[in-house]
Amino acid sequence: MQAPPFRLARTADASRDENSAAARLRAADACCAAPSSASFAGSKRRTRLAELDPNLHCSVIGTCLTTHELRKLVPKFAGLDRQHATDLEIHHTAVELAIAGGPGSKALHKALDERYAGAIRRFDQARDEDAVLALWNEALKNGDIPPAYWALMTHPCATMPVRQAAFGELHMLSHLVGAANRADIRRLVALEEENAALRDKLERQQSRLHEISTQRDAALAQLGEQIVKLTAEASRQPSLDTASLADEARALQARLAEADQRLALHTSRREAAEQRALQEQATAEALRESRDQALALLKVVQSECQALERATLDALDQPDARRAGLAGVAGKRVVYVGGRPGSNAALKALVTSAGGELVLHDGGLEDRKGLLAAALPGADLVVFPVDCIDHDSMNTLKRVCERHQVVYHPLRTASVASFIDLIARLQTERSASQSAAVSARPPSAFCLRHG
Template structure:
């Protein structure tokens, strides 16, 4: 994927590049004050500001290059969000809106990114054309140093729209690898738990052995000390001929004592190394267990959606031409669906219509005007939108209008038919719909 699946904004009103626009502004002066070739070159080499980037790229730049902890310290200074109680998604939405709006908030975000990735910016400044810029980007991908390289590339003077689209596409494809890695992490977790249990047993055996060795050493030391005292007393009473033999024996005993101390020190160092390794493995096991719990939670949600879709399919096969039992709750109601994909939206409209309901689709502003969305919401019984196929602006406006007109709205995990049928089943059976959709892909049609 070399381009995002949406229309990118034009770089200038007449299709001119930034360099042409800069040159035109400089040529607009009087002939006597015409800029030199060096001034034109310096003007073209200016790095792009965050607010000057295409609005569709702000979401990927903020989400990739700044951590949630940094955003929590910076965003509340320019918005009304509570630093302690705001969710990560609200903080991210506010940061993207600040970047799009420009002004002090956008400048603060740009300054934070420049200070954090100053080294990467200096390294990318060596590139003087698109090929050199892409070569540095590919090298950063191999090394896994993606956030600094992504920010340096997006604001580079020689970064054209195709170059930014190529970097955006490669960054998007990396997100798909996370889901595939979960299965390998689960297998590795099981192996690490077995290894952890084996290491615990080994450490316990070593500790018991060390205690035994320490007790034996203390016993040997006491015996040798008594023997040295006894021999010393005998040597003081015996002739000098026997003194040399006793001295040699004392030295031999001292060498044995030194060797025993060395063995104890060796076993102690091995035990400490084993304990450190056990602590490291325990941390890895905890991280993998958390990843596994998240994967199982997402699996339960997907299974619930599949079961709802299967029940709806069986009802349609058992009762041809009859109303769908899983969608009986929408009979005589008006449902407004915001966002989604054209293919799944058409299938949902057919299902709701066959169940006796009215299904109104609004794409969130890609093709339809946003004014139509505000006009359609007051007459709706409830509003549904998928969190993975709707932009931030439409979601914020949708929530405000629904709260103003007291219209219930429900977020969906994805734009699939299964997620919609699962929500209808929950509402029909009297279950409570989730307050917030499960965490889905960070990619959306508007912001990437």
């Protein structure tokens, strides 16, 4: 619609300037022929739907009532099919009922009043045109247009200029809504295309599912036929003799009993073999430990024999006993606790000949144990054979040596070879430590020429 369906209101001065021909044309216009709401301006009641300008009914019906409401109401007063009539037919008939007045117009007016009772009460507070326009502008800002439009059109203070202003703003809003609808239509077209693609995909999937279902039904039918065939073949086979089945069962039971006996026999043999294996493993471990001990003892005996052999060879080559592997005891006092009388005498002679002193104590057999504590403080070295000394004397010896910080060494046996091997090892360790100390000592900064 390019222009409003009525002439815009004129001011009083402009009306006096119009010529008589224009006045006659205006008097012959349909809007002037219809009952004007200006005649009701002084009234305190609200304007009825039938009393509005006929050109306003289209905007009122289309804006303030939905098609669903009109479809339920209009067929009651017009010969329309509620199910098959189009929305345009329903709207056109409702406008005709509003213009014609009568029961249809009253029903439409009542429906509008019931639906927008809140807006009508709010607009009833307005006492002049400005207040009505202020409420209308507020409704435009809030977007609550249909209730405000109906309340404005039927308000007692609403004049033709007020209604024209509301109609014009509603008309422009329809253009804006049309532009938005065009964008929505474009989106709707895109959605419809997507919906069509999805519908095609769904149809293909349903076709595939139908094909799979058909194949499954065919496979089930084939399996059913095979089951029926196998059942028929099984029913045609002759039944086995009950006696032969009993004989076969007894034979199987006998074989099962024999197998159980063999299983028990093999189980017992396996357990016996496991026990023998464990015993042999323990025996092998004990033999291994015994072998390791024998090898260690052999190594010690070999060391003692080599020490004794070197001492003997040195004694033969050099009569001086200081070269007989006992140079480490020269000038030292050695206390020997325990041992045997024969070997002790030989040891005393060897130490004495090497320039040392050997103090003998039998550990308390004939000598008093109190002499042991008195002899230890002045000793340089204390030795005792572990095979010829009692535990009490050995404990006392260790305790006194630790108290006086005297070095003590146990001997494997009371033999001469064990003693000579110990002295040789001590001498070797002492020489190695002295060599390490000399090599670690920094070189002297003394110069023979400059001092």
